[in-house]
Amino acid sequence: LGMKLxxxxxxxxxxxxxxxxxxxxxxxxxxxxxxxxxxxxxxxxNDAKSPDATHKPVDPEIRKKLGDLxxxxxxxxxxxxxxxxxxxxxxxxxxxxDKCSIEVKNLDRAKVEVTLIGNGRPEEKRTQAxxxxxxxxxxxxxxxxxxxxxxxxxxx
Numbered sequence: 001l002g003m004k005l006x007x008x009x010x011x012x013x014x015x016x017x018x019x020x021x022x023x024x025x026x027x028x029x030x031x032x033x034x035x036x037x038x039x040x041x042x043x044x045x046n047d048a049k050s051p052d053a054t055h056k057p058v059d060p061e062i063r064k065k066l067g068d069l070x071x072x073x074x075x076x077x078x079x080x081x082x083x084x085x086x087x088x089x090x091x092x093x094x095x096x097x098d099k100c101s102i103e104v105k106n107l108d109r110a111k112v113e114v115t116l117i118g119n120g121r122p123e124e125k126r127t128q129a130x131x132x133x134x135x136x137x138x139x140x141x142x143x144x145x146x147x148x149x150x151x152x153x154x155x156x
Contacts, residue, residue, distance in 0.1 A: 034085050035106050035130075036156035041080040041096040042066075044073035044139070044147035055079055062151060065135050073147060083155070086112075093117075102150060114138075116150060130154050 042058055043050065044066075055077035058066070066076055079097065086092040091105040105113040113127040116138050124138060132154050139149040 033109050034087050035104075035112070035154055036083065036085050037104060038081065038083045038153045038155050039094055039096060039102055040078055040082075040149075040151045040153075041100060042149040042151060043077045043079050043142070044071065044075070044149055045077070046072075046074045046145070048075055050077040052077075052079075062135075065151075066137070066149070069137065071139075071147070076149070096150065100148070100150065102152065104152070114152060132156065 040058070040062065042062075043055065057063070058076045058078050063076060082094050082096065084092055084094050086104050086106040088106060089108075091103060093101055093103040095101045099119050101117045103115040103117065105115075107113055107127070110129055110131055111127070112130045113125065114136060115122050116124045118140075123140075126136075128136075130136070134154055136152040137149060138152075139147055142148050
């Protein structure tokens with residue numbers, strides 16, 4: 001057990017290559033990381049004011065992204081904003097209203113499965129890449145020519 005290993009310069013290229021291969025495998029098999037997300041429940045309308053005084057206009061960044069989509073509404077109001085973390089290789093469900101919730105599964109470091117739930121039933125399920133800063137938008141019609149939208153943004 002008291003032996004010392006003496007490496008000569010002839011051993012270094014092989015050792016360095018082995019270390020590089022080991023580091024390369026570690027990078028490829030790196031575990032999934034937690035995802036920090038932000039979900040917004042949004043009401044779309046052509047009315048300049050919301051009948052609910054607690055609703056506020058969406059922030060300019062969201063407004064611009066919604067304006068770039070083929071949507072017909074002129075005004076968008078934030079109903080609820082929730083920030084949450086989805087654990088690595090796990091899932092998280094968030095309630096956005098009494099009728100609307102969203103479940104997000106963290107499939108790997110850049111891919112998610114999102115299920116939109118309305119009135120207790122899964123309405124839509126989507127699996128896709130989800131890089132940081134990206135915005136996913138789900139929507140549907142509501143009474144009186146209005147709409148509800150759910151946006152999901154990866155913030156970290």
